[in-house]
Amino acid sequence: MLRNKTKSEISWKEKSSMNTEKIRKEFPILRRKINGRRLVYLDNTATTQKPASVIEAITEYYEHHNANVHRGIYTLSQEASEKYEEAHEETARFIGAQNGEEIVFTRNATESLNLLAFTLGKELKKGDHVLVTLLEHHSNLVPWQQLKEKGIHLDIARVTPEGLLNERDFEEKLSLKPKLVSFTAASNALGTRLPQKKMIKAARDSGATTIVDGAQAVPHEPVNVQKLGMDFMAFSGHKMLGPTGIGVLYGKKERLESLPPFLTGGDMIDTVTEEKSTWNALPWKFEAGTPNVAGGIGLAAAIKYLNGVGMEAVAEHEQKLLQYATNQLQEIPGIRRYGPSPEHKLGIISFNVNGIHAHDVASVLDQNGVQVRSGNHCAQPLLNALGIKASVRASFYLYNDRPDVDALVDGIRSAQKLFKVTP
């Protein structure tokens, strides 16, 4: 962490912004054309592109070290195991966890949250409360809804009309003494950042176990779990330059130790008799079966890449781009933007163009090489509360630059021209 901080401090002071041109060259996919145009990838909330170093790390693993982990005493298995274990350590350092014992590799943030709903859910009793917010992705809502069958009450803290968390409502629902409080660090649909530290403290003070869905935060800003103090956090590798199929569950060691296992079978056991079994040490107790070794190694390479740039620099770059994009979009008549002002958001802009459906805007943008998401962004209750069925969403990452924003603006204008809705 220290090394990482120094680097980003240098970039902050000396350059004040990242070398986006250099970064863009390190992502092979950005060389390709879409419909004859420069690829402008603005769906980073959904998934991110991969730098050559990540692709090479995965290839290198399969070409030189591939073996099953924790099983063989031979050279290859030892190498694969070491790399896979080191990936846990790298991830732990990245988010400020104590060590790799607190890092469970899953498929994605969704699986991490389901693991928690299943295991923590076992401890809940009829009449207990669970508190989430209306800003959740379906993955931090639906798993908790399943507990209603057990007689669990699911409370949902409301949002303000501009799409911020209604903090008073959150506090009121905390007074119902929920056993679990699970919330997203930032909304994937609007970009709204939640006051994590304050919420975690308030929830802990009221006696709740705290869970943060970090899927949108961890890739885009510095996160330190020990400073924030949550009990658990979930995030996905593919949203932070890593491969698909690898996700993370962070848990405080003592909390992970006290949880029952989720999936059972190979590697997660210590001893097995015909009648019963005992569990392996952390984090392997939660990683049943042959794990995604290449995925873990790819994630570690992605983290190394992000550390090289510095997470403060990433956050600063995206905030600047968001400010620029917000200003540019304000120049276009007939745009409705959703969510709060840039200083309360990550680099996400959610909007609609008057007179054109979100899907049609996205199709015309695609014809211009601009890749954006349109729809409900896996957050149907939030969009319903805002009174919209669908929106267009553009989301930024470290390789996006001002020409990308300009292409978005040009694309919106050509959609307005095509649909003859220019005022």
Place this chain on the structure above:
Amino acid sequence: MNELYSELVLDLYRNPPNRGKLQPHNVRASGGNPSCGDAVTFTLWMENGIVKDIKFENEGCAISTAMQALLTEHVKGKPVAEIQRITEQNALEWLGGSITPTRQKCATFALKILQKELRAVEQRNK
């Protein structure tokens, strides 16, 4: 010339024929495409297994609106058996056949909703 948004699609989107609620009606078919929030309601007047008149109300993109308007034009005056024979491919061809794969569901979901309701009506009348 825009491949996806032909003049036909754009004209139908801006001025869709048969839009509204048919009063009176004796059949109502309603549904949506939850993945994108599109929704449609058809109101029909049926006599002796023939669609005498039909209108539609909707919320949706240009592709789905254009298709729903075309669908009402195509089924008006037709017997149910003939309407049931319309395939998704037929419908895509009405639009000129240049609908990209990611947008085909926008174009075809309304046809399925209408055919399903007409099947249910037939079952009830048996």
